[in-house]
Amino acid sequence: MTIIDIQDMSFKYKDEYVLQDLTLQEEKPMIIGLWGRNGSGKTTLMKLMSGQERQNSGQISILNLNPYNNAAATKQITYLRENHFFGKTWNVNDAMKFASMFNDNWNQEEADYLIDLFELPRKKKIKTFSKGMHSMVQSVIGLASHAPVTMLDEPTNGLDAYMRKIFMKALRDSFEEDPRYIMISSHHIKEIEKICEKLIVISGHQVKLHEPIEYFQSRGAILVGKLENIQQIVSGDDIIEESIIMNQHKVMADIPFDDRLIEQCRDLKIKVDKASIQDYLVNITMTKEANHG
């Protein structure tokens, strides 16, 4: 069954395109990461997929339904945006009651378990909560809703290291109990790489990459050595960052970091390391001019 089918979809605010001719297809449940630089359009994509915005052109189909203005579709979709709005006087119990009315698969037992796990006070007004506590309330709703398509926008925003760990485990446990399509956006790639099966990278108004997480874990090499030696291995088009340090050339290349590369570099006296996923992603989503300074 097709879960997500987005074809040549474009969306603009006033005259400015945020997403242009974007295509994305998903056929199976998974936890998937959504990464992109600030303003790349992650939130906008989630809003479109949850029917809160309408595309200017192209098609969006979620579980074979067009989500815009469609109650049947939105019942299957949970989208928790950053700084989700809660009523001014609401406490955690009120928020759960409200969320349960809009989610057919609501699991109150899981909500209760997560509220205790996150140590959230049930009777205090949510508006007095810290940023991290606010994020946790959103995560409880996101997970307890058990919607076939769940989207969490920066769910770990404001969470300390301990709570991030707890949240990630809760997310994994919830998914294992009931596999569904859970998309989480985050700037903390190191954190989401551990639980995501795939990663979507948004850049240049489109899905630039949509690959298994292993692709990112094996891609991106940093080479340091003589330029003429590096050029024997790496073509100019593959170079995504370069600099000169103490007469040595240092480049990051968009190539696989594997045994063959290590061997080639050894023969040519080039020092080679795997680039971090974070640095690799930043470089492949930067303009060429900015990277070659």
Ligand SMILES: Nc1ncnc2c1ncn2[C@@H]1O[C@H](COP(=O)(O)OP(=O)(O)OP(=O)(O)O)[C@@H](O)[C@H]1O
């Ligand atoms: N309501 C709006 N009106 C006009 N422009 C908007 C509006 N909301 C977002 N934008 C613009 O759309 C672009 C994409 O914003 P969006 O919030 O989707 O990015 P994002 O990838 O989620 O960013 P971040 O990582 O900073 O949260 C930005 O240029 C933003 O300024």
